[in-house]
Amino acid sequence: MAGNPGQLAAYNSQGHCVVLAGPGSGKTKTLVLKLARILAEDVEAPRGVACITYSQECARELARRIENLGLQQAPNLFIGTVHGFCLRHLLMPYGRLAGLPISFPLSVATQRVSDRLLKQTGDALFGQNHPYKVIDLGRHRRSVLNRNSVAWRSEEELAAWAEAYEAALRDEGLIDYDDMVVFGQRLIAEHDWVLPLVQAKFPVLAVDEYQDLGVALHRIVKRLAFDGGVRLFAVGDADQSIYGFTGADGALLMELAARRDIEPVQLQLNYRSGAGIVTASEMALGEARGYQASDPARQTTIEFVLRPGGMADQAAHAVAQIIPAALASKPGRTLGDIAILYKDYRAGDIVAEAVATGGLDHIRVDTAAPYRKVALTSWVEDCAAWCAGGWRVGRPQLRGLLDRYRAFHRASLDDSQAKREEQELTALLWELRADQQPAREFVASLRNGVVDHLLAAELALADQKEQLDRMTAALAEGGALASLDITSLGGRDGSPDHLNLLTLHSAKGCEYDVVIMVGLDLGNLPWRNETPEKLRESRRLFYVGLTRARDEVHMLYSGFVDGRYGPMRFGRSPFLDELEARMRAAGI
Numbered sequence: 169m170a171g172n173p174g175q176l177a178a179y180n181s182q183g184h185c186v187v188l189a190g191p192g193s194g195k196t197k198t199l200v201l202k203l204a205r206i207l208a209e210d211v212e213a214p215r216g217v218a219c220i221t222y223s224q225e226c227a228r229e230l231a232r233r234i235e236n237l238g239l240q241q242a243p244n245l246f247i248g249t250v251h252g253f254c255l256r257h258l259l260m261p262y263g264r265l266a267g268l269p270i271s272f273p274l275s276v277a278t279q280r281v282s283d284r285l286l287k288q289t290g291d292a293l294f295g296q297n298h299p300y301k302v303i304d305l306g307r308h309r310r311s312v313l314n315r316n317s318v319a320w321r322s323e324e325e326l327a328a329w330a331e332a333y334e335a336a337l338r339d340e341g342l343i344d345y346d347d348m349v350v351f352g353q354r355l356i357a358e359h360d361w362v363l364p365l366v367q368a369k370f371p372v373l374a375v376d377e378y379q380d381l382g383v384a385l386h387r388i389v390k391r392l393a394f395d396g397g398v399r400l401f402a403v404g405d406a407d408q409s410i411y412g413f414t415g416a417d418g419a420l421l422m423e424l425a426a427r428r429d430i431e432p433v434q435l436q437l438n439y440r441s442g443a444g445i446v447t448a449s450e451m452a453l454g455e456a457r458g459y460q461a462s463d464p465a466r467q468t469t470i471e472f473v474l475r476p477g478g479m480a481d482q483a484a485h486a487v488a489q490i491i492p493a494a495l496a497s498k499p500g501r502t503l504g505d506i507a508i509l510y511k512d513y514r515a516g517d518i519v520a521e522a523v524a525t526g527g528l529d530h531i532r533v534d535t536a537a538p539y540r541k542v543a544l545t546s547w548v549e550d551c552a553a554w555c556a557g558g559w560r561v562g563r564p565q566l567r568g569l570l571d572r573y574r575a576f577h578r579a580s581l582d583d584s585q586a587k588r589e590e591q592e593l594t595a596l597l598w599e600l601r602a603d604q605q606p607a608r609e610f611v612a613s614l615r616n617g618v619v620d621h622l623l624a625a626e627l628a629l630a631d632q633k634e635q636l637d638r639m640t641a642a643l644a645e646g647g648a649l650a651s652l653d654i655t656s657l658g659g660r661d662g663s664p665d666h667l668n669l670l671t672l673h674s675a676k677g678c679e680y681d682v683v684i685m686v687g688l689d690l691g692n693l694p695w696r697n698e699t700p701e702k703l704r705e706s707r708r709l710f711y712v713g714l715t716r717a718r719d720e721v722h723m724l725y726s727g728f729v730d731g732r733y734g735p736m737r738f739g740r741s742p743f744l745d746e747l748e749a750r751m752r753a754a755g756i
């Protein structure tokens with residue numbers, strides 16, 4: 169870091185600081201080091217730091233990097249999603265006092281209940297098979313916060329549906345994920361007394377992947393930082409903003425960075441990718457950002473591959489040709505260094521089948537995965553990693569597992585209760601240590617020992633219980649993950665022996681030696697006739713995929729996509745045409 173003045177400036181910053189930088193420039197690394205410094209020098213327990221990021225995977229990656237620095241995951245360090253922050257640190261402690269119009273103790277709708285109420289209210293309003301989409305409803309709820317505004321009524325059907333759905337939720341005494349953030353924002357906006365309380369607990373707020381967090385978090389951040397005296401450290405890259413469809417907006421990051429009371433820091437050096445990939449990715453984005461590779465001499469491969477037989481042919485080619493060649497070309501490279509990226513779970517199904525036929529173990533991250541990553545399922549996976557040998561080297565740390573378990577409790581436990589629970593959990597984990605054991609047995613023991621007891625007492629965890637139940641069902645005989653052992657369960661967030669299959673969206677924040685992108689055809693990425701705004705977002709998605717690679721990028725296409733009535737031959741993705749033409753013009 170000493171050789172990088174930008175990273176150093178961010179590390180030494182005293183006031184509000186926003187780091188704006190491209191892929192692989194060490195934003196997350198800088199954030200983690202800064203957090204470590206703040207915890208060591210600037211805040212003293214029980215005061216602490218809240219670090220908010222986009223997804224459970226990102227939160228886990230941050231926690232892992234902090235542990236890798238040798239730091240204990242302190243109880244005064246919150247690392248989690250914006251939902252987790254709003255639920256645990258705003259709504260639970262202050263929501264009832266503020267008189268928010270929701271039931272207490274809080275109870276979070278499971279996905280199943282939420283889906284049922286969405287369907288019931290939508291059908292009641294518009295009839296079955298109506299044209300309105302749940303995804304648009306969510307975007308509207310997240311992006312228009314003032315319900316009395318013209319903007320809220322501007323999409324009348326969505327507004328009416330949202331109101332009916334929320335009324336149905338409240339009738340059942342429930343809130344959902346979007347409510348957590350919307351009410352968290354409202355609490356912060358309308359109740360001044362909350363600000364010093366939050367500031368006393370968290371004098372510092374850090375935000376990773378700022379461009380993917382929507383307007384509600386932006387308002388929470390501004391209110392806490394500029395009215396509440398909380399110090400802000402945020403990092404992001406508007407070029408990697410790929411969640412516009414959920415209400416996220418990269419412009420919010422730029423607005424923040426443009427404020428006079430913020431120190432903006434730009435980073436130009438890319439430590440991840442070889443020069444060829446850095447140059448090609450700027451060409452793909454269509455913007456000259458001036459990023460440079462830290463090691464210009466590193467060899468890279470960028471390949472455009474036509475496979476005329478469609479997605480299955482592309483996947484089979486990746487398995488039969490690209491992966492064996494990639495493994496052979498660098499000593500020590502493993503399947504875990506390679507990722508296949510695709511647009512959606514349907515492509516994921518085809519790729520997963522080809523990979524299974526080729527006999528390769530894999531980890532799959534998309535919506536067709538057997539269960540969703542939530543704090544509880546991630547915690548169970550990490551307990552598995554600890555029991556499967558992680559305990560020998562302290563990865564993950566037992567202390568972190570105990571603190572995360574404690575955080576699942578709604579009410580703060582008194583010290584003797586907390587100690588007793590910690591002892592029980594420690595004893596159980598110690599007993600469950602095993603290098604080889606079916607994952608199903610491990611999860612059953614953990615559930616019987618402590619988790620089911622916790623879940624029975626904590627209504628707010630109902631949605632998380634649903635995902636744990638799905639994990640349990642997938643691990644059962646005949647389930648999709650029946651063959652998983654404890655080591656593989658612990659390694660589901662990345663393991664050397666497993667090829668990574670991810671959607672382009674899930675790949676954000678990740679890095680691999682070799683990236684294989686499949687389905688680069690018009691009609692898939694991008695879709696046909698996208699609005700200019702959507703087309704820009706699709707281009708950024710393509711850019712995110714390219715920039716995950718350290719050494720090699722393979723871009724596969726067929727020239728057609730499968731339609732309802734057979735193949736539709738729209739040609740390959742125009743992003744490939746443009747990129748290839750620009751590379752040729754530049755003599756690459």
Ligand SMILES: Nc1ncnc2c1ncn2[C@@H]1O[C@H](COP(=O)(O)OP(=O)(O)OP(=O)(O)O)[C@@H](O)[C@H]1O
Nearest residue numbers: 169172190191192193194195196197439440677678
């Ligand atoms: N000063 C540095 N010296 C050497 N390596 C570094 C330095 N800073 C970051 N790196 C390495 O560069 C890689 C990318 O870092 P990191 O993941 O923090 O980048 P990022 O900006 O968050 O990337 P992205 O936005 O693409 O997710 C990591 O492997 C990291 O260890």
